[in-house]
Amino acid sequence: xxxxxxxxxxxxxxxxxxxxxxxxxxxxxxxxxxxxxxxxxxxxxxxxxxxxxxxxxxxxxxxxxxxxxxxxxxxxxxxxxxxxxxxxxxxxxxxxxxxxxxxxxxxxxxxxxxxxxxxxxxxxxxxxxxxxxxxxxxxxxxxxxxxxxxxxxxxxxxxxxxxxxxxxxxxxxxxxxxxxxxxxxxxxxxxxxxxxxxxxxxxxxxxxxxxxxxxxxxxxxxxxxxxxxxxxxxxxxxxxxxxxxxxxxxxxxxxxxxxxxxxxxxxxxxxxxxxxxxxxxxxxxxxxxxxxxxxxxxxxxxxxxxxxxxxxxxxxxxxxxxxxxxxxxxxxxxxxxxxxxxxxxxxxxxxxxxxxxxxxx
Ligand code: PMP
Numbered sequence: 636x637x638x639x640x641x642x643x644x645x646x647x648x649x650x651x652x653x654x655x656x657x658x659x660x661x662x663x664x665x666x667x668x669x670x671x672x673x674x675x676x677x678x679x680x681x682x683x684x685x686x687x688x689x690x691x692x693x694x695x696x697x698x699x700x701x702x703x704x705x706x707x708x709x710x711x712x713x714x715x716x717x718x719x720x721x722x723x724x725x726x727x728x729x730x731x732x733x734x735x736x737x738x739x740x741x742x743x744x745x746x747x748x749x750x751x752x753x754x755x756x757x758x759x760x761x762x763x764x765x766x767x768x769x770x771x772x773x774x775x776x777x778x779x780x781x782x783x784x785x786x787x788x789x790x791x792x793x794x795x796x797x798x799x800x801x802x803x804x805x806x807x808x809x810x811x812x813x814x815x816x817x818x819x820x821x822x823x824x825x826x827x828x829x830x831x832x833x834x835x836x837x838x839x840x841x842x843x844x845x846x847x848x849x850x851x852x853x854x855x856x857x858x859x860x861x862x863x864x865x866x867x868x869x870x871x872x873x874x875x876x877x878x879x880x881x882x883x884x885x886x887x888x889x890x891x892x893x894x895x896x897x898x899x900x901x902x903x904x905x906x907x908x909x910x911x912x913x914x915x916x917x918x919x920x921x922x923x924x925x926x927x928x929x930x931x932x933x934x935x936x937x938x939x940x941x942x943x944x945x946x947x948x949x950x951x952x953x954x955x956x957x958x959x960x961x962x963x964x965x966x967x968x969x970x971x972x973x974x975x976x977x978x979x980x981x982x983x984x985x986x987x988x989x990x991x992x993x994x995x996x
Contacts, residue, residue, distance in 0.1 A: 641755050646753070650958050661956045663748050666982060667974040668958045669860070670795070670936045672826070674907055674977075676858030677900035680893050687892035695888035698931045702891045705777065705898050708836060715871040717751065718878065721885045722960060723852040723865030728754050728778055730848070730867075731950055732880040733800040734786040734818055735760035743789040746796055746966030748822060751789040760786070766861060769887035770797045770930045770938075773827060774809045778917050781817055788813065791822045796972045797931030810844055820871070821849045824839040824865075827856035828911055838868065850875075851889075855935065856899045856907050862890040911935050915975045921985045925992060936977045938967060945971045952990045 649668030656664055678924050699719045707714040720726040727750050735741055738757035743751045745764035748939060755762050761784075765777045790809075793800045799807075806821075811821055821837050837849050851866035864886050865875070896904075918937055928940040939949055945961035949969050952959050962970030975981065 636950050637757070637759065639759065643753065643756060644695070644943050647964075649960055652954070652958070655953060655956075655958055659954060664958060665976060665980045665984065666958045667976050667980070668960045668972075670855060670934070671860055672858035672907055672935070673975070673980070674855060674858065674910065676893075676901075677903040679900040679903070680896040680923075682861070684889065684893055687748055687889050691888075693888075695886065695891060696883050697883045697885070697887055699891050701887075704895050705895050708718055709898055710868065712838065712841070712868060713871070714898075716841070716874060717866055718867045718874050719886050719891075720867070721890075722854060722863040723850045723867075724750055725824070725863075725881075725885060726850050726865055726867045726877075727751060727820070727822075729877050729880045730818070730820060731755050731758045731760070739784050739786045741787040741789070742777050742785060744791065744794065747789065747791045748795045748824075751822075754841050755787070763970040767794070767797065770799055772801050774801060774805055778809065778812050781814060781952075783816075785817050787818045787820060788824065788873075789820045790841070791824075792835065793825045793933045795824070795934070796805065796936075796962075796967065797930040797938050798825075798934040798936055799835055800829065800831065800933050803835040803839045804833075806837065807840075810840060810847065813846070815846050818844060819844070819847045821847065823849055823947045824852045825855055826851060827992070828908060829933040830908075830912060830937050831933055834843060841868065841870065845872055848873055849917070853894050853897055854859065857894075858903075858907075859890070859893055859897060861891050862887070864890040864894050868963050876956070910978075911975050914978050914981055916983055917978065918975060918985065921989075925989065936972050937975065938962065938965075938970055938972045939992070940970050942969070942992065944969055947989065948991060950986065952987055956988065957989045959984075 652664045703714050731754035735755055735758035740761035741755045742763045752762050765773050848867050848869035850867045855862035930938050946962045949961040960972040
């Protein structure tokens with residue numbers, strides 16, 4: 636194997652509901668660990684998905700034409716500017732396969748979404764990690780360490796695990812100063828949840844920059860994580876470079892069909908957004924009342940600082956039937972990352988957190 640495989644570990648997902656049920660002998664488990672949509676997915680998808688379950692002996696359309704046409708029209712971009720992946724995870728893998736090799740380097744924040752680093756290491760690239768400053772991307776520092784061998788810079792906006800954003804002005808400044816030989820990957824996995832007007836409209840910048848790719852997903856607000864479908868948007872010259880590294884039939888016929896249906900149900904996304912804003916506010920009010928600091932989040936999760944370790948709180952919550960993500964595992968000790976769930980579930984998890992913290996003080 637490549638030497639790096641002596642160090643790499645497989646991705647460790649949050650605990651599953653079944654695992655926790657068995658380990659803790661509990662009947663009811665609420666999962667608030669993977670930023671999934673607590674409202675599930677659109678009933679329009681549910682109703683019509685079955686239509687795709689036919690002719691399963693035929694390979695799917697590797698070019699995802701129906702979905703491509705639908706999405707291109709929604710985004711007002713040319714169809715040649717899109718690439719689809721088995722989750723946006725796969726788009727990241729394709730980018731790394733295409734751009735990185737030993738002798739090159741790649742720049743990213745830390746902590747951020749771990750798959751950038753993981754895939755870059757597999758390609759033998761040097762990974763340069765720039766610590767967040769007060770939880771925010773240090774965009775100037777990221778620019779300042781670019782050299783001739785830098786191939787890719789990763790920007791996660793909103794950032795996972797902190798949930799916060801950099802603004803349009805910051806993005807513009809960054810792009811203006813980023814040399815053209817470096818591909819900027821702008822990961823917008825949570826963009827449907829963003830409420831602030833300051834959020835960069837990167838699609839508008841696409842014409843201007845040949846070294847920009849935006850990645851998005853149907854896994855989060857659209858609630859289709861199980862089907863694995865995401866996409867990239869870039870100038871055709873970038874897409875043309877990436878396409879040979881894409882597996883020929885990487886997205887299933889069912890995933891493609893579900894994504895088309897999901898795009899037809901705008902009301903579901905609106906409801907998801909509105910509920911998230913309201914429930915997130917309740918969680919923030921709770922944190923304010925208890926004096927717990929958190930990062931301002933434009934996503935469906937909140938990273939909350941704690942007076943105890945993230946692992947202690949995670950364990951307490953597990954015992955009470957809630958799966959959450961400990962900050963220790965995410966690179967921010969003494970914190971937990973909580974997905975914004977349904978209101979009643981959030982009330983319960985807040986009560987359970989308060990109970991634990993009352994014993995600490
Ligand atoms: N980017 C970010 C920031 C994420 O949090 C995730 C999911 N955890 C992904 C990308 C990957 O999502 P998917 O592969 O399901 O599209």
